[in-house]
Amino acid sequence: MKILVLPGDGIGPEVCNEAVKTLEVLAAKKGVSFAFEEDHAGGSAIDAYGDPMPDAVIAKAKASDGVLLGAVGGPKWDHHTGAMRPESGLLKIRKELGVFANLRPVAVSAALADASPLRPEAIAGTDMLVVRELTGGIYFGEPRGRSGEPGAEDAFNTMRYTTPEIERVARVAFTWARRRGGRVCSVDKANVLVVSQLWRDVVTKLHKEEFSDVELTHMYVDNAAMQLVVRPSQFDVILTGNLFGDILSDAAATLGGSLGLLPSASVGGNVGLFEPVHGSAPDIAGQGIANPVAMLLSTAMMMDELEQGDIANAIRAGVDAALNEGLRTADLHREGKTTRVSTQEMAERIREAALASLV
Ligand code: NAD
Numbered sequence: 001m002k003i004l005v006l007p008g009d010g011i012g013p014e015v016c017n018e019a020v021k022t023l024e025v026l027a028a029k030k031g032v033s034f035a036f037e038e039d040h041a042g043g044s045a046i047d048a049y050g051d052p053m054p055d056a057v058i059a060k061a062k063a064s065d066g067v068l069l070g071a072v073g074g075p076k077w078d079h080h081t082g083a084m085r086p087e088s089g090l091l092k093i094r095k096e097l098g099v100f101a102n103l104r105p106v107a108v109s110a111a112l113a114d115a116s117p118l119r120p121e122a123i124a125g126t127d128m129l130v131v132r133e134l135t136g137g138i139y140f141g142e143p144r145g146r147s148g149e150p151g152a153e154d155a156f157n158t159m160r161y162t163t164p165e166i167e168r169v170a171r172v173a174f175t176w177a178r179r180r181g182g183r184v185c186s187v188d189k190a191n192v193l194v195v196s197q198l199w200r201d202v203v204t205k206l207h208k209e210e211f212s213d214v215e216l217t218h219m220y221v222d223n224a225a226m227q228l229v230v231r232p233s234q235f236d237v238i239l240t241g242n243l244f245g246d247i248l249s250d251a252a253a254t255l256g257g258s259l260g261l262l263p264s265a266s267v268g269g270n271v272g273l274f275e276p277v278h279g280s281a282p283d284i285a286g287q288g289i290a291n292p293v294a295m296l297l298s299t300a301m302m303m304d305e306l307e308q309g310d311i312a313n314a315i316r317a318g319v320d321a322a323l324n325e326g327l328r329t330a331d332l333h334r335e336g337k338t339t340r341v342s343t344q345e346m347a348e349r350i351r352e353a354a355l356a357s358l359v
Contacts, residue, residue, distance in 0.1 A: 001306060003034050004064040006041035006057070009077075009086065010280025011343075012070020014288065015295035018347035019068055022296060022318075023303075025351055026311045029358055037064070041093070042072025042086035042280075052080075052089030058096045066302045067093070067273045070295065071280040094134070098269030100165070101172040102134040102245070103301065104277065105263060106232075106252045111323040115257030115332055118229065123255060125233035129180060130252055131173040132245025134266060136165045139242050159195045161241065166202040172268060173239035174211035179304060181236035183215040187224045187244055199241065221248070228252055253277060258331045260291025263298035267305060274302040284330075291329040292347045293319055310358060318354030322346060 005020055007013035020036055027034050039057050040048045049056075052072070061067045072086040082088065107127040113120035141158035148154050170186070177184045186203045188196035200218055207216045219227070221244045227234060228251050240248060253262055262277035276294030284290055296315055303312035328338040329346050341349070 001032070001034050001065040002063065003036050003302075004057075004061050004067045005036055005038045006061075006067060006069045007038065007044070008041045008070040008072040008280060009043040009074045010071055010282045010285040011278075011290035012042075012072065012280055014070075014285070014290050014343050015276065015292045016068060016070040018292045018343065019295045019299040022315065022347065022351050022354065023299060023311070026314055026354060026358060029355060030308075030311060032308060032311070041069060042089050043074050043077040045089060046077055046080065046084065046086065052077075052084065052086045053092040058093060061093060061097060061273075062271060064271055066271060066306055067097070068295075068299060068302060069093075069273060069275040071276065071278060073280050074282045074285070094266055094273060097266070097271050097273055098135075099266035099273055100133065100135040100268040101169045101266065102132045102249070103129060103172070103176065103265040103267065104132070104249045104253065105129045105297070105301070106255055108232075108256050109320055109323055111320075111326075112257060112261070112332070114334075116255055117257070118232070118255060122230070123232065126235075126255060127181075128232065128235040128238060128252065129176055130238045130240070130245060130249040131169065131176065132249055133161075133165065133169040133241045134245075134268075135242075136161055137242030139246075159193065159241075159243070161195050161199060163198070163202050166199050167206055168268060170203045170206050170239055171210075173237050174207065174214050177214045177237040178211075179309070182213070183217070183236035184211075185217045185219050185224070185235055185238050187219050187221050187238055187240040187248065189221050189244075190218070191220060196241075203239065224248060225251060228255075258291060259294070260329065260331045261293050261297070263294050263296075263301055265298065265301040265305065272302065272305050274298040274305075288342045288344060289330040290343045291331050292343050292350070293323075293329075296347065296350060314354040314358040315350070317357040318350035318352070321353035321357075322349040325349070 007016035138159035
């Protein structure tokens with residue numbers, strides 16, 4: 001399998017490097033062969049090619065089986081505007097790969113319960129996946145506009161979903177539920193919004209026709225926001241649209257206690273894009289203290305998507321082992337309670353434990 005690695009900027013290369021090493025050792029033990037190719041993205045691509053996401057890199061991405069991306073951006077490129085911004089490169093590759101479903105798992109292991117802003121007993125057992133529709137809904141709906149004189153202006157956006165758009169993202173959610181706890185909670189506002197009524201009808205029909213082995217429930221978004229902070233452990237897969245998903249996935253992201261723990265995947269096209277939720281963290285770049293867990297868990301999601309579940313599970317087991325042993329990078333370290341390690345030391349221990357768990 002061909003994997004394109006785009007380390008990007010800041011801590012991106014530091015954490016990507018550990019991800020590649022980890023895949024190499026696990027693949028060797030499993031007898032799977034990965035061909036890695038590396039290229040520039042974001043600021044580093046501006047420096048190398050004068051473009052944050054050149055077409056040649058997009059072509060390599062499309063010809064691969066999966067893309068691992070570190071993070072892009074940083075003060076060096078902040079003066080760039082429009083299509084020359086590093087983040088524009090990210091939007092371009094997402095659009096070009098046609099990835100319409102964004103997946104963000106949030107799992108809080110017992111070892112990290114005290115890092116959460118919620119009480120340990122409220123967070124215990126949390127292990128959810130938010131599946132957010134990424135390319136439709138009110139962020140893209142037409143018409144949109146603003147008119148009128150100052151003081152009497154009006155403005156409008158359109159929330160619009162088509163049946164195929166709902167079906168395809170719901171299919172992703174149901175498929176992941178089968179790999180996980182077998183439950184989907186579809187979040188909408190069907191008591192008020194017509195578009196949510198269609199959303200609910202389409203999800204219900206698809207469930208009945210193709211995924212009746214998965215448990216399906218529906219929840220209004222206002223209740224879902226409340227349940228996320230009251231009893232997050234009740235959720236397995238949350239399926240929702242672009243606007244609600246944007247808000248709920250960020251709320252869910254805070255539950256774990258550090259950005260350095262959160263992986264993501266954007267899927268739906270022929271090739272998936274796997275990247276940590278965090279950015280390039282220029283404030284800690286080059287110091288060897290970044291948490292590699294978000295990147296390694298993103299790599300595990302790529303392995304799931306490429307039907308390499310054993311390797312995915314081994315990476316997750318490695319992460320759990322290192323955390324249970326009390327190893328922490330600086331973002332999560334607590335003096336007198338945990339053992340502070342570098343990016344490399346953390347990743348090394350995760351690899352050892354992952355290898356040991358791989359049969
Ligand atoms: P950030 O996620 O880079 O950092 C926020 C804070 O979290 C910082 O204090 C950072 O040190 C810390 N942090 C992040 N990842 C960490 C890790 N793995 N281990 C330990 N600590 C970690 O967000 P920001 O500071 O708002 O943005 C910095 C740059 O990254 C900007 O240029 C921004 O545009 C870009 N950015 C890129 C992406 C992406 O590539 N997907 C996402 C968000 C921000």
